[in-house]
Amino acid sequence: MRPLRRSCGAAVLAFGVLSGPAAALERLEFRTPGAAEDVADALRAASLLVSSELDGQTDAQDLFAAARAEYAALLGALYAKGHYSGVITIRVDGREAASIAPLDAPGRIDVIEVTVEPGPAFRLSQAEVAPLAPGTALPPGFAAGQPALSGVVRDAAAAGVSGWRDRGHAKARVAGQDVTANHRDATLAARIALEPGPRLRFGPLTVEGAERMEVRRVVKIAGLPEGEVFSPQELERAANRLRRTGVFRSVAMTEGDVLSPDLVPITAAIVEELPRRYSFGAEIASQDGLSLTGYWLHRNLLGGAERLRVDGEITNIGAQNSGVDYTLGVTLDRPATLTPDTTLGFAAEIGRLDEEDYVADVATIGVNLTHYFSDTLTGRLGIGYEYANGRDRVSDFLFRNVSIPIGVNWDRRNDKTNATEGFYLDAEVKPFFGLGTTGTGARTKIDARGYLGLGAADRVVLAGRLQLGLITGSALLDTPRDDLFYSGGGGTVRGQPYQSLGVNVARGALSPKIGATHFIGTQLEARAMVTDRIGVVGFFDAGRVDLDGFFGTGGDWHSGAGLGLRYDTGFGPIRLDVAAPVSGTTGDGVQIYVGLGQAF
Structure with missing residues (x-):
């Protein structure tokens, strides 16, 4: 870098004039004579003085400190663009900032002139x-x-x-x-x-910062392969296993000095989260009514990252076509069971469903294993008992079965609450073995979503969702009612009432509506940000239910479309959607949906 010298450029970029008290900066001039546009932009972005002015900084001491630090900031920007012969001059009221002693800092600054001649590109x-x-x-x-x-x-x-x-x-x-x-x-x-240094193996893992967590469980969850050849990927996996528990606010894995003969010890520095957490949520739709949800969570019940969660939900409050549903569930998860990447879970839930075509008391209890193949791919296997005792429009029913759900989740979205790129896939096959009069069969569900960002900073996003559902092996009336498929509502087809599309089955003199054995649904959205916080959405949803196969003769379609507003809160957008029916006979009039997070 050449010595600093005074220079005067032909091109001047003025970044505003501030007026105010005597100590205020009157003018900042930033010149980049001979610089290519991308270089000039990089210099302005790196400038501490430009940032200070945009922030409204007026204090002379702060401005003088920024001027003295400006040389290094601009020099780094020049180097980053491949310019190593640049000349930088920074004048504070006509004096070169570098020549002003810190103890001789001015008490007032009126004009700052910055000139950067980048020189040739190397x-x-x-x-x-x-x-x-x-x-x-x-x-x-x-x-x-x-x-x-x-x-x-x-x-x-x-x-x-x-x-x-x-x-x-x-x-x-x-x-x-x-x-x-x-x-x-x-x-x-x-x-x-x-x-390069010697080839090393993982040494012992030391834990620092454990308060409520048992150290042996931290070591178990991390799963660091002591004695095996060192691998930075394995080190990161160990850190991610600890983060995944939700017990820790921060996790840092560092390498110590080499132990004889070829072992490198690892230290896990952890900071624990508060053990308890609770949350409440609400969503409202004009046809479906109000839904209230909440949970209480203990992150570390027994000192080994055991995760106890109690969930409660009240839905369809004030719904036009159904009664109020209640559910209460408890789950207990224990990470690092069988393997460091396997979580053992116990779950139980009771509830009452007051749907348009049936009322039932339901209960489930089960145990499951979730295995993390990677940060984005998980698999799950469980066994459970399901119970439903209720009445539809024709007769009483009692369903009991043992189920073995098997599922996989592949989540490659860049943001779980407001994705702009990537995809999401969840698929599950649940064989169920009926007890008493309950049928035996399998329930299959697939939920696939994709996202494509367009334009600068993904200001426009195209999003699509495809849902498939299928019951095989079990006759329609022998299948538990809450395993059957409906269409309509915020989760399937906006603009149509909740679960308004089913199939009609002749039973004696009546032909009541019931859920179907086949379902296909699609949702398409175009999302555009109007400002940094406010976005607009246009969407079209469609759904179909069938009895004897997809697109059978006894099935039916319906669809809806509408517009929505989004407000980005920083932890997820607030959603307002207004939709109306497009096709089908199940809905009439406008539906309104309000909630937190994108529709999918």
């Missing part, structure tokens, strides 16, 4: 990192003749170190670097020397 004349572990991939831009971006040089050094760490060399480091700028030719020679 290219790499040499690009070497050695020695490299077999299979190490360096950044494509780290090659002779490519732009000499400082970030690329740093990334190359980091990639070299990571390559050795991936092969078990936990203490690999940069041993030396020779980075030389040739100002005459506008080239940069970068030579980086690595020191």
Whole structure:
């Protein structure tokens, strides 16, 4: 970098004029003569003074401190763009900021002038990192003749170190670097020397910060493979297992000094969350009424990250076509059972369902295993007992069965509450074995969702959802009522009343509506952000139910469409949807839905 000198550029960018008390900054001028547009933008983004002015900073002491720190900030921005001969001048009321002693800081600042001449863009004349572990991939831009971006040089050094760490060399480091700028030719020679160090194995895990958690359970949950070859991926998996429990506010895994002969000890520094948490939620729809939900959670019941949760739900309060439903459930999950990635769970639930076509008291109890194959892919297997005692419009019924649900969840969304890219897939097959008059068969469900962001910062998002449901093996009237499929409402077809589409079955002199054995539903949305907080949504939903197969002769369609508003709260959008029927005979009039989070 050349010495600082006073300079006057032809192009001037004024960032506003502040007026106010005598101590206020009157003018900030930021000049970038000869800079390409992307370089000028990067310099403005890095400028502490520009940021101070935009924040309304007027204190002379703070402005002077920002001016003195401005050189390093702008220098870093120039290096990042491959400019190593830049000239930076920063004048505070006509005096170079670097020449003003800190103890001689001005008590008043009226004008600050920043001029950055970037100079030529440099290219790499040499690009070497050695020695490299077999299979190490360096950044494509780290090659002779490519732009000499400082970030690329740093990334190359980091990639070299990571390559050795991936092969078990936990203490690999940069041993030396020779980075030389040739100002005459506008080239940069970068030579980086690595020191791989010995190949190491995982040593013992030490836990720091445990208060209510038992240390042995922390070690068990982390599942660090002591004695095996060091792997940064295994280290990150261990940290993620601990985070996944929800017990810890923060988890940091660090490597200690090498123990004889080739062991590297690991320290897990943890900070525990408060053990208890509760939450309440509400959602309202004009046809379906008000739904209230809440839960109480204990994150660490017995000191081993056992997770006890009590859920309560009251739905369809004030619904036009059904009564009020009540459910109360308890779950207890224990991580690191059988394997570090397997969670054992117990669940029980009781409730009363007052639907349009039946009323029933229901109960379930079961045990399940959830296995985490990765951060995005999980599988589950369970066994449970299900009970339903009620009456439909024709007769009483009693359903009892033992079920074995088997499911998989693949979640590649970038945000679970407001996704802009990725996909989500949940599939479950639940064989059930009837007791008494209950039929035996299997219930299959698939829920697939996809998201595509368009434009700058994904300001427009196209979202789609496909739902499939299928009952096989069991006759319609021998199947538990809450296992059958309906369509209509916020979860399937907005604009149509909740569970308004079923099938009519002749039973004696009556032909009451009942749920179907086949269901297909789709929801399509176009989401657009109008401001940083407010978004608008257009949507179209459709659903179909059948008895004898998808698209059979006895099935029927209905659909709905509408518009919605979203307000981003930071932890999930508040949703307001207004929808009306498009096709079908199950609905008439406008439906309104209010809730937290996107519809899907």
